[in-house]
Amino acid sequence: MNSNNCFHCGDDCGNNPIALDDKNFCCHGCKTVYEILSGHDLDYYYDLQSAAGASPKSIDGRYDFLDSTPIAEKLIEFNDGDLQIINLYIPHIHCSSCIWVLENLNKLNPYIKGAQVNFPKKTVRITYSSSDISLKEVVVLLARIGYEPYISLDDFDKKKKSADRSLIYKLGVAGFAFGNVMFLSFPDYFDLSSSNASGGEYWLNKYEPVFHWLIFLFSLPVLLYAGRDYFISAYKGIRSKMLNIDVPIALGILVLFVRSTLDIVFDWGSGFFDSLTGLVFFLLLGKFFQQKTYSFLSFERDYKSYFPIAITRITKGGKEETAQVHDIERGDRLLIRNEELIPVDGILIKGQARIDYSFVTGESEPVKKESGEKVFAGGKQLQGAIEMEALKSVSQSYLTQLWSNSVFQEDKASKFQTLTDSIGRRFTIAVLSIAFLSAIFWLYFDPSKALNVFTAVLIIACPCAIALSSPFTLGNMLRIFGRKKFYLKDTQTIEQLAQIDTAIFDKTGTITTAKKSTATYEGMPLTEAEASLLKNTLRGSNHPLSRSLYNLLAEENIVTLDEYEEHIGKGVEGSKDNEHIKAGSADFVGNGQTTDALTTAVHISSNDTYKGKYIFHNEYREGVSQVFEKMSKDFNVAVLSGDNEGEKQRLEKLLPKLTPLYFGQKPQDKLEFIKTLQEQGKKVLMVGDGLNDAGALAQAEVGLAISENINVFSPASDGIMDASKFKQLHQYIWASKKAMKVIKMSFILSLAYNLIGLYFAVTGQLEPVIAAILMPLSSISVVAFTTIATNFIGRNID
Structure with missing residues (x-):
């Protein structure tokens, strides 16, 4: 960097630079920023990029x-x-x-x-x-x-920001210059030299040098403004010791300009300014097309806005109804159960709120709230059920932001992305090698073709099409999956889904449905007070068995519990006045009697006295046998259940023979089971209900949470699948694998285009401006191919 340029922002310091630590600054603001950064051991900022800062403006009273x-x-x-x-x-x-x-x-x-x-x-x-x-x-x-x-x-x-129109301005400058350069090059195109000029044509020949210098002037803004992004990107790549795809483009533009300038300075010819301006114009046109096309695909890319998350809304008559979160309006009264996410800012009306805001802030310490206090979207209720009044409608984008919050993200790196980057780097090295070798060859045999060959190779072989194939293919698949009620967090999840070889399923709430469950009660009758307390305790839980039993029990008056606690994998307990009730496993409620290990039951105790149990008759999801039959052909499948072996014989009849079934699995056991598989080199898909399975969902390469109109939002999951689409699980995985094949096919298409283009470029049969036209066309062809192919895949999903 020029020693008279500002060390912080890079601007010219003029005649009176401000000096500090042997560095020059253009103003006291830049010097102050440097002092702030260096004083806090942040001067590494300047090692990442020299003169990266901006000169701070006067801010007195502005804010x-x-x-x-x-x-x-x-x-x-x-x-x-x-x-x-x-x-x-x-x-x-x-x-x-x-x-x-x-x-x-x-x-x-x-x-x-x-x-x-x-x-x-x-x-x-x-x-x-x-x-x-x-x-x-x-x-x-x-x-x-x-x-x-x-x-x-x-x-x-x-929620809008002013659009960045810089690309449009640059495209306009390049287009204006290209048109004028083409017009001023008219005499050269028709070879109106003095030897064949006559009459009215002579004046064109007479002013030919003037036209050349006008062309040079028109080319300057194209080089310095319209095409500068390519130089900046190439410079940053080289400085970071990375050969990005803009290096060969920047080199081609620079070589064209230098050679053309030398041509007109020494009167060797008219130069290649038409090719230069045309090249930049068509490059920018291709970039503009890519931007517009990606925006077109992205207008539906907010696939997460289709979240199948529902909320329980309390009507004016006091009845509870299920509503989609995007239907919440200001003034609605909402019921938030234990472990549920608060979807919107509101006022706490009833209940004891103990809210975990770690999804929002990263702070794991729960916050207690009293009636009348404000609660915020993104918090998770940890202490029973509460009622709140919504202060605004749901910001769906805010919920999606929580899903992608790095506070609780694990880095599930995508090998395919690394492969794409690796191809890009190797491709650039290969292109530069071919360009230089071709130029050396033609310098020896026909020097007049050397420059054209060099620049044409650099342009025609740009790996833009390769770089586009992945985001367009996977981006379009996200949109298609969203329409099919299969919601994935990001494009990397598709690639991970395509690589899985093992599928693990939870039982309760995953392959069973809570909507059709029935239960019979065995034991001492519950008193009216006990029945009411049980109903209100279950009201706060989101466990599938709790929800099923809550729906089966008779209606009771809603009361606010004095105490409530849910023990994950064990059960729930609640207290009101002097009454205390427990519901859950036999060990949890303190049942000393022998229990039937072959039944799924919720045991009840009141004031430490065992009362009885509700025996459940599970209803399995429609098509569960077909799902497992298809999955078992391509993957290793297993069932992990926290319940006892009561359903083992029934499951053995429903599922393919020799399907591993593991019962009595606590949440930590499931997580360790998946870890063991991964240590054996397995790529694991975990399908759970998003509540007890959060650890396992996060540990697996892909964690899918089944949603059955309940507001159990699990940021640990990589995807959410509507329960009605459970039968299509195998099709979703199949579609992910097909999408990866589409990307590989687009690679082959791009490679074939480059090989054909390189042949004509190396042999001197391709002008740089034609190469610049063909380059965006190759991008268009790849985008069109990937879009059509992924849409075809989407049609085959029921």
Whole structure:
């Protein structure tokens, strides 16, 4: 970098640079930012990218409006006493060093608990202690280090940001220059030299040098503005010791410009400025097409908005009804059971709230709330059932953000992505080698063709089509799966699903359905008070057996329990006044009698006295035999159940012979079972109900939660499948494998195109501008192929 350029932002420091630590700065703002970063051991920021910062602007009084509580509340995403979360749009985010410094804000101010950058959207989500630092101080800190946020209340209300039109501007500049260069090159196209010029044609020949220099001037904005992104990307790639796909493109543009400039300076010819401007124009046109096409596919890409998550809404008559979360409106009264996610901000009306906000904040300490206090979307209720009044409609995008929150994500790396990157790097090295060898060959045999061959090879062999095949194929499959009520977290999950060789199923709530279960009671009759307490205790639980029994019992008056606790894998207990009841396994309730190990039952005890049991007759999902029969042909399958062996004989008749069945499995046992399989090299799919199976779902390569209109949202899962689509599970996996084959076929298509193009380029039969036209066409062909192929796969899913 020029020694007179600002060390922080790279701008020219002029005649009076500000010096510090042998470094020059253009203003006191940049010097202050450098002092802040270096003073907090964050000067590694400049190692990631030199001059990556932005010159901070004067901010005196600019953010005073953030001291207004009503305004701040519109902007704050989460506010629970001492902890607040704000999501800010930062236009200056542009590179890895920006991400690094923003995600290390806690080193600049210890009251900032954490920050997460969304690079594509240029946003940063900041969690901070509001009792120690205000929203205004957070924003001022960002502005002081050169990352001033763009804040508009209108934009926040509408959830829209101003569109980035830079690509359109660059395309317009390149198109304008290309048209004018083509027009001014008219004499050269018709070879109107002095030897054959006559009459009116002579004036064209006379002003030919003027036309050449005008062409040169038109080419400058194309090189310096329209095509600069290719140079920036190539430079960053080389500096990071990575050969990205923009390296050969940037090299081709630079070679064309230098050679053409030398041609007109030394009067060797007219140069190749028409090819240069045409190349950049068609490259940008291809990029614009890719952007538009991806946006077209992305308008339905919010597949998660189809979440089959329901909520229990209490009507004005006091009845409980199931409603989809997107139907919640302001003023609705909602019932939130134990382990359920709060889908919307609201006011606690009834019950004891003990809320886990770790999904939102990463803080695992539950927060207690009293009646009349505000509760926030994303919290999980941990202590029985509560009732709340909704203050707004559901922000579906907020729920999807929780699903992707890195706080509780495990890195399930995608080998295919690594393979794509590896192909891109190797491809670039191969292309550069071919280009240089071809140029050396033609320099020896026909120097006039060397430059054209060199640039044509660099352009025609650009691996853009290879880079596009994966996101378009998998992105379209996500959309198709969403329409089929199969909701996956991201594109990497499709690739993981295509690789599985072992499928593990939970029993209760997964291959059984709670909707058709029946139960008979054996034991001492329950008193009216005990029946009411049992009903209200079960009301707070989301376990499939609890929900089934709750629906089967007679209606009782709803009361608020004094105490409630659910013991995962064991049972539930509740207290009201001096009455205490337990419901669950025989060991949990303290049944000292001999129990029948061949039945599925919920045992009841009241005030430590065993009362009896409800014996369940499980109803298995329609098509469960066919699902297991198909799955067992391609995968190792097994059933892990927390229940006893009561259903073993029935399951052995339903499922294929020799299907492993494991009973009495606690949640930790399931997790360890999957770990053991993975240590043997197995790729495991875990299918569970999303409640007791959270650990196993997170441990497996792919964890699928079955949803049966219950609001058990499990961020540990990689996908959610509507229970009505259980019969199609094998088809979803089959479609994932087919999608991977489509990507491989698109690789072959792209490779065939490149080999044919390279032949014509190397032999000198292809002009650079024609290559630039063909390159986006190859991208179009790959996108069209992947889209048509994935749509065809989707039609074969019932």
